[in-house]
């Protein structure tokens with residue numbers, strides 16, 4: 001038997017989540033955001049599961065190419081645009097749509113005639129202060145793009161900084177966007193997962209959900225994935241490969257940070273930070289052992305971690321351990337570890353074998 005760690009990708013959950021998002025944004029089309037190897041789920045695993053998606057959004061040019069090469073003909077939006085002239089020519093050749101966010105990316109589009117015109121997503125900064133032109137420049141930029149024979153069409157694009165935080169909201173960014181773009185009769189895309197779920201007036205022409213597609217809530221535990229009718233798209237599991245009986249005063253793991261206060265049984269699980277499990281997850285982080293909730297004990301090592309099986313007498317070597325997934329929300333693990341579901345799913349390491357639940361076997 002190989003090392004027992006395994007990530008299972010639930011194609012049915014991906015389809016379910018995509019359709020939940022679409023049903024909530026009726027009238028809008030959706031880019032399924034599949035950057036970062038589909039948030040760690042495997043680009044082609046996810047594309048196959050939601051092959052009817054209206055479009056895909058990604059950041060890496062190579063992943064856009066992989067989607068085209070695999071036969072996906074729908075729109076593919078490069079969310080950060082292209083990074084050089086070669087990519088620009090490639091985008092024109094493969095009909096990738098591209099964000100244009102600064103003078104350099106606009107000048108590149110004006111430098112020479114492309115083999116085919118491209119769809120441009122004019123990225124406006126409405127307060128996130130990450131990428132984008134100052135929003136008030138939108139009318140002048142649109143006029144400039146409309147005179148460019150390389151431009152097949154223009155969509156206005158912005159991104160919210162606090163759509164996931166109800167106390168902060170999105171009002172200032174919406175006001176900025178609306179003031180700048182009032183007279184422009186153009187398609188619009190604004191909404192990430194949080195805005196798609198929380199603010200219907202942001203849906204416009206295209207929504208751009210990422211995290212919710214994978215069954216993690218953009219609101220963390222404040223609005224759980226379950227309450228949003230989202231299903232976990234990944235289960236990360238392993239097994240207990242060793243058992244230790246502790247007496248009061250015995251320590252566990254590197255740094256001896258956990259010391260037993262009574263006699264305990266500890267299971268050693270074949271999963272560590274080199275598999276993508278967060279090293280900073282503290283004692284008490286939830287795990288599911290043989291279907292029962294338990295807790296992490298002591299420091300996470302590179303290849304192993306320890307779980308408390310004192311109150312699980314039926315648990316022992318070979319017992320299954322779910323690190324996150326269908327029985328234990330990734331958002332609970334993330335909250336315990338002081339991070340977000342995004343970071344955990346993106347960090348699942350290449351050495352972890354991945355299978356798709358409906359039988360296809362792929363690692364992409």
Ligand SMILES: *Cc1c(COP(=O)(O)O)cnc(C)c1O
Pocket residue numbers: 033035079159191192193194208209210211212218
């Ligand atoms: C990653 C990304 C998204 C998706 O965000 P989620 O919070 O995962 O839904 C949407 N738009 C842009 C520009 C992005 O970079």
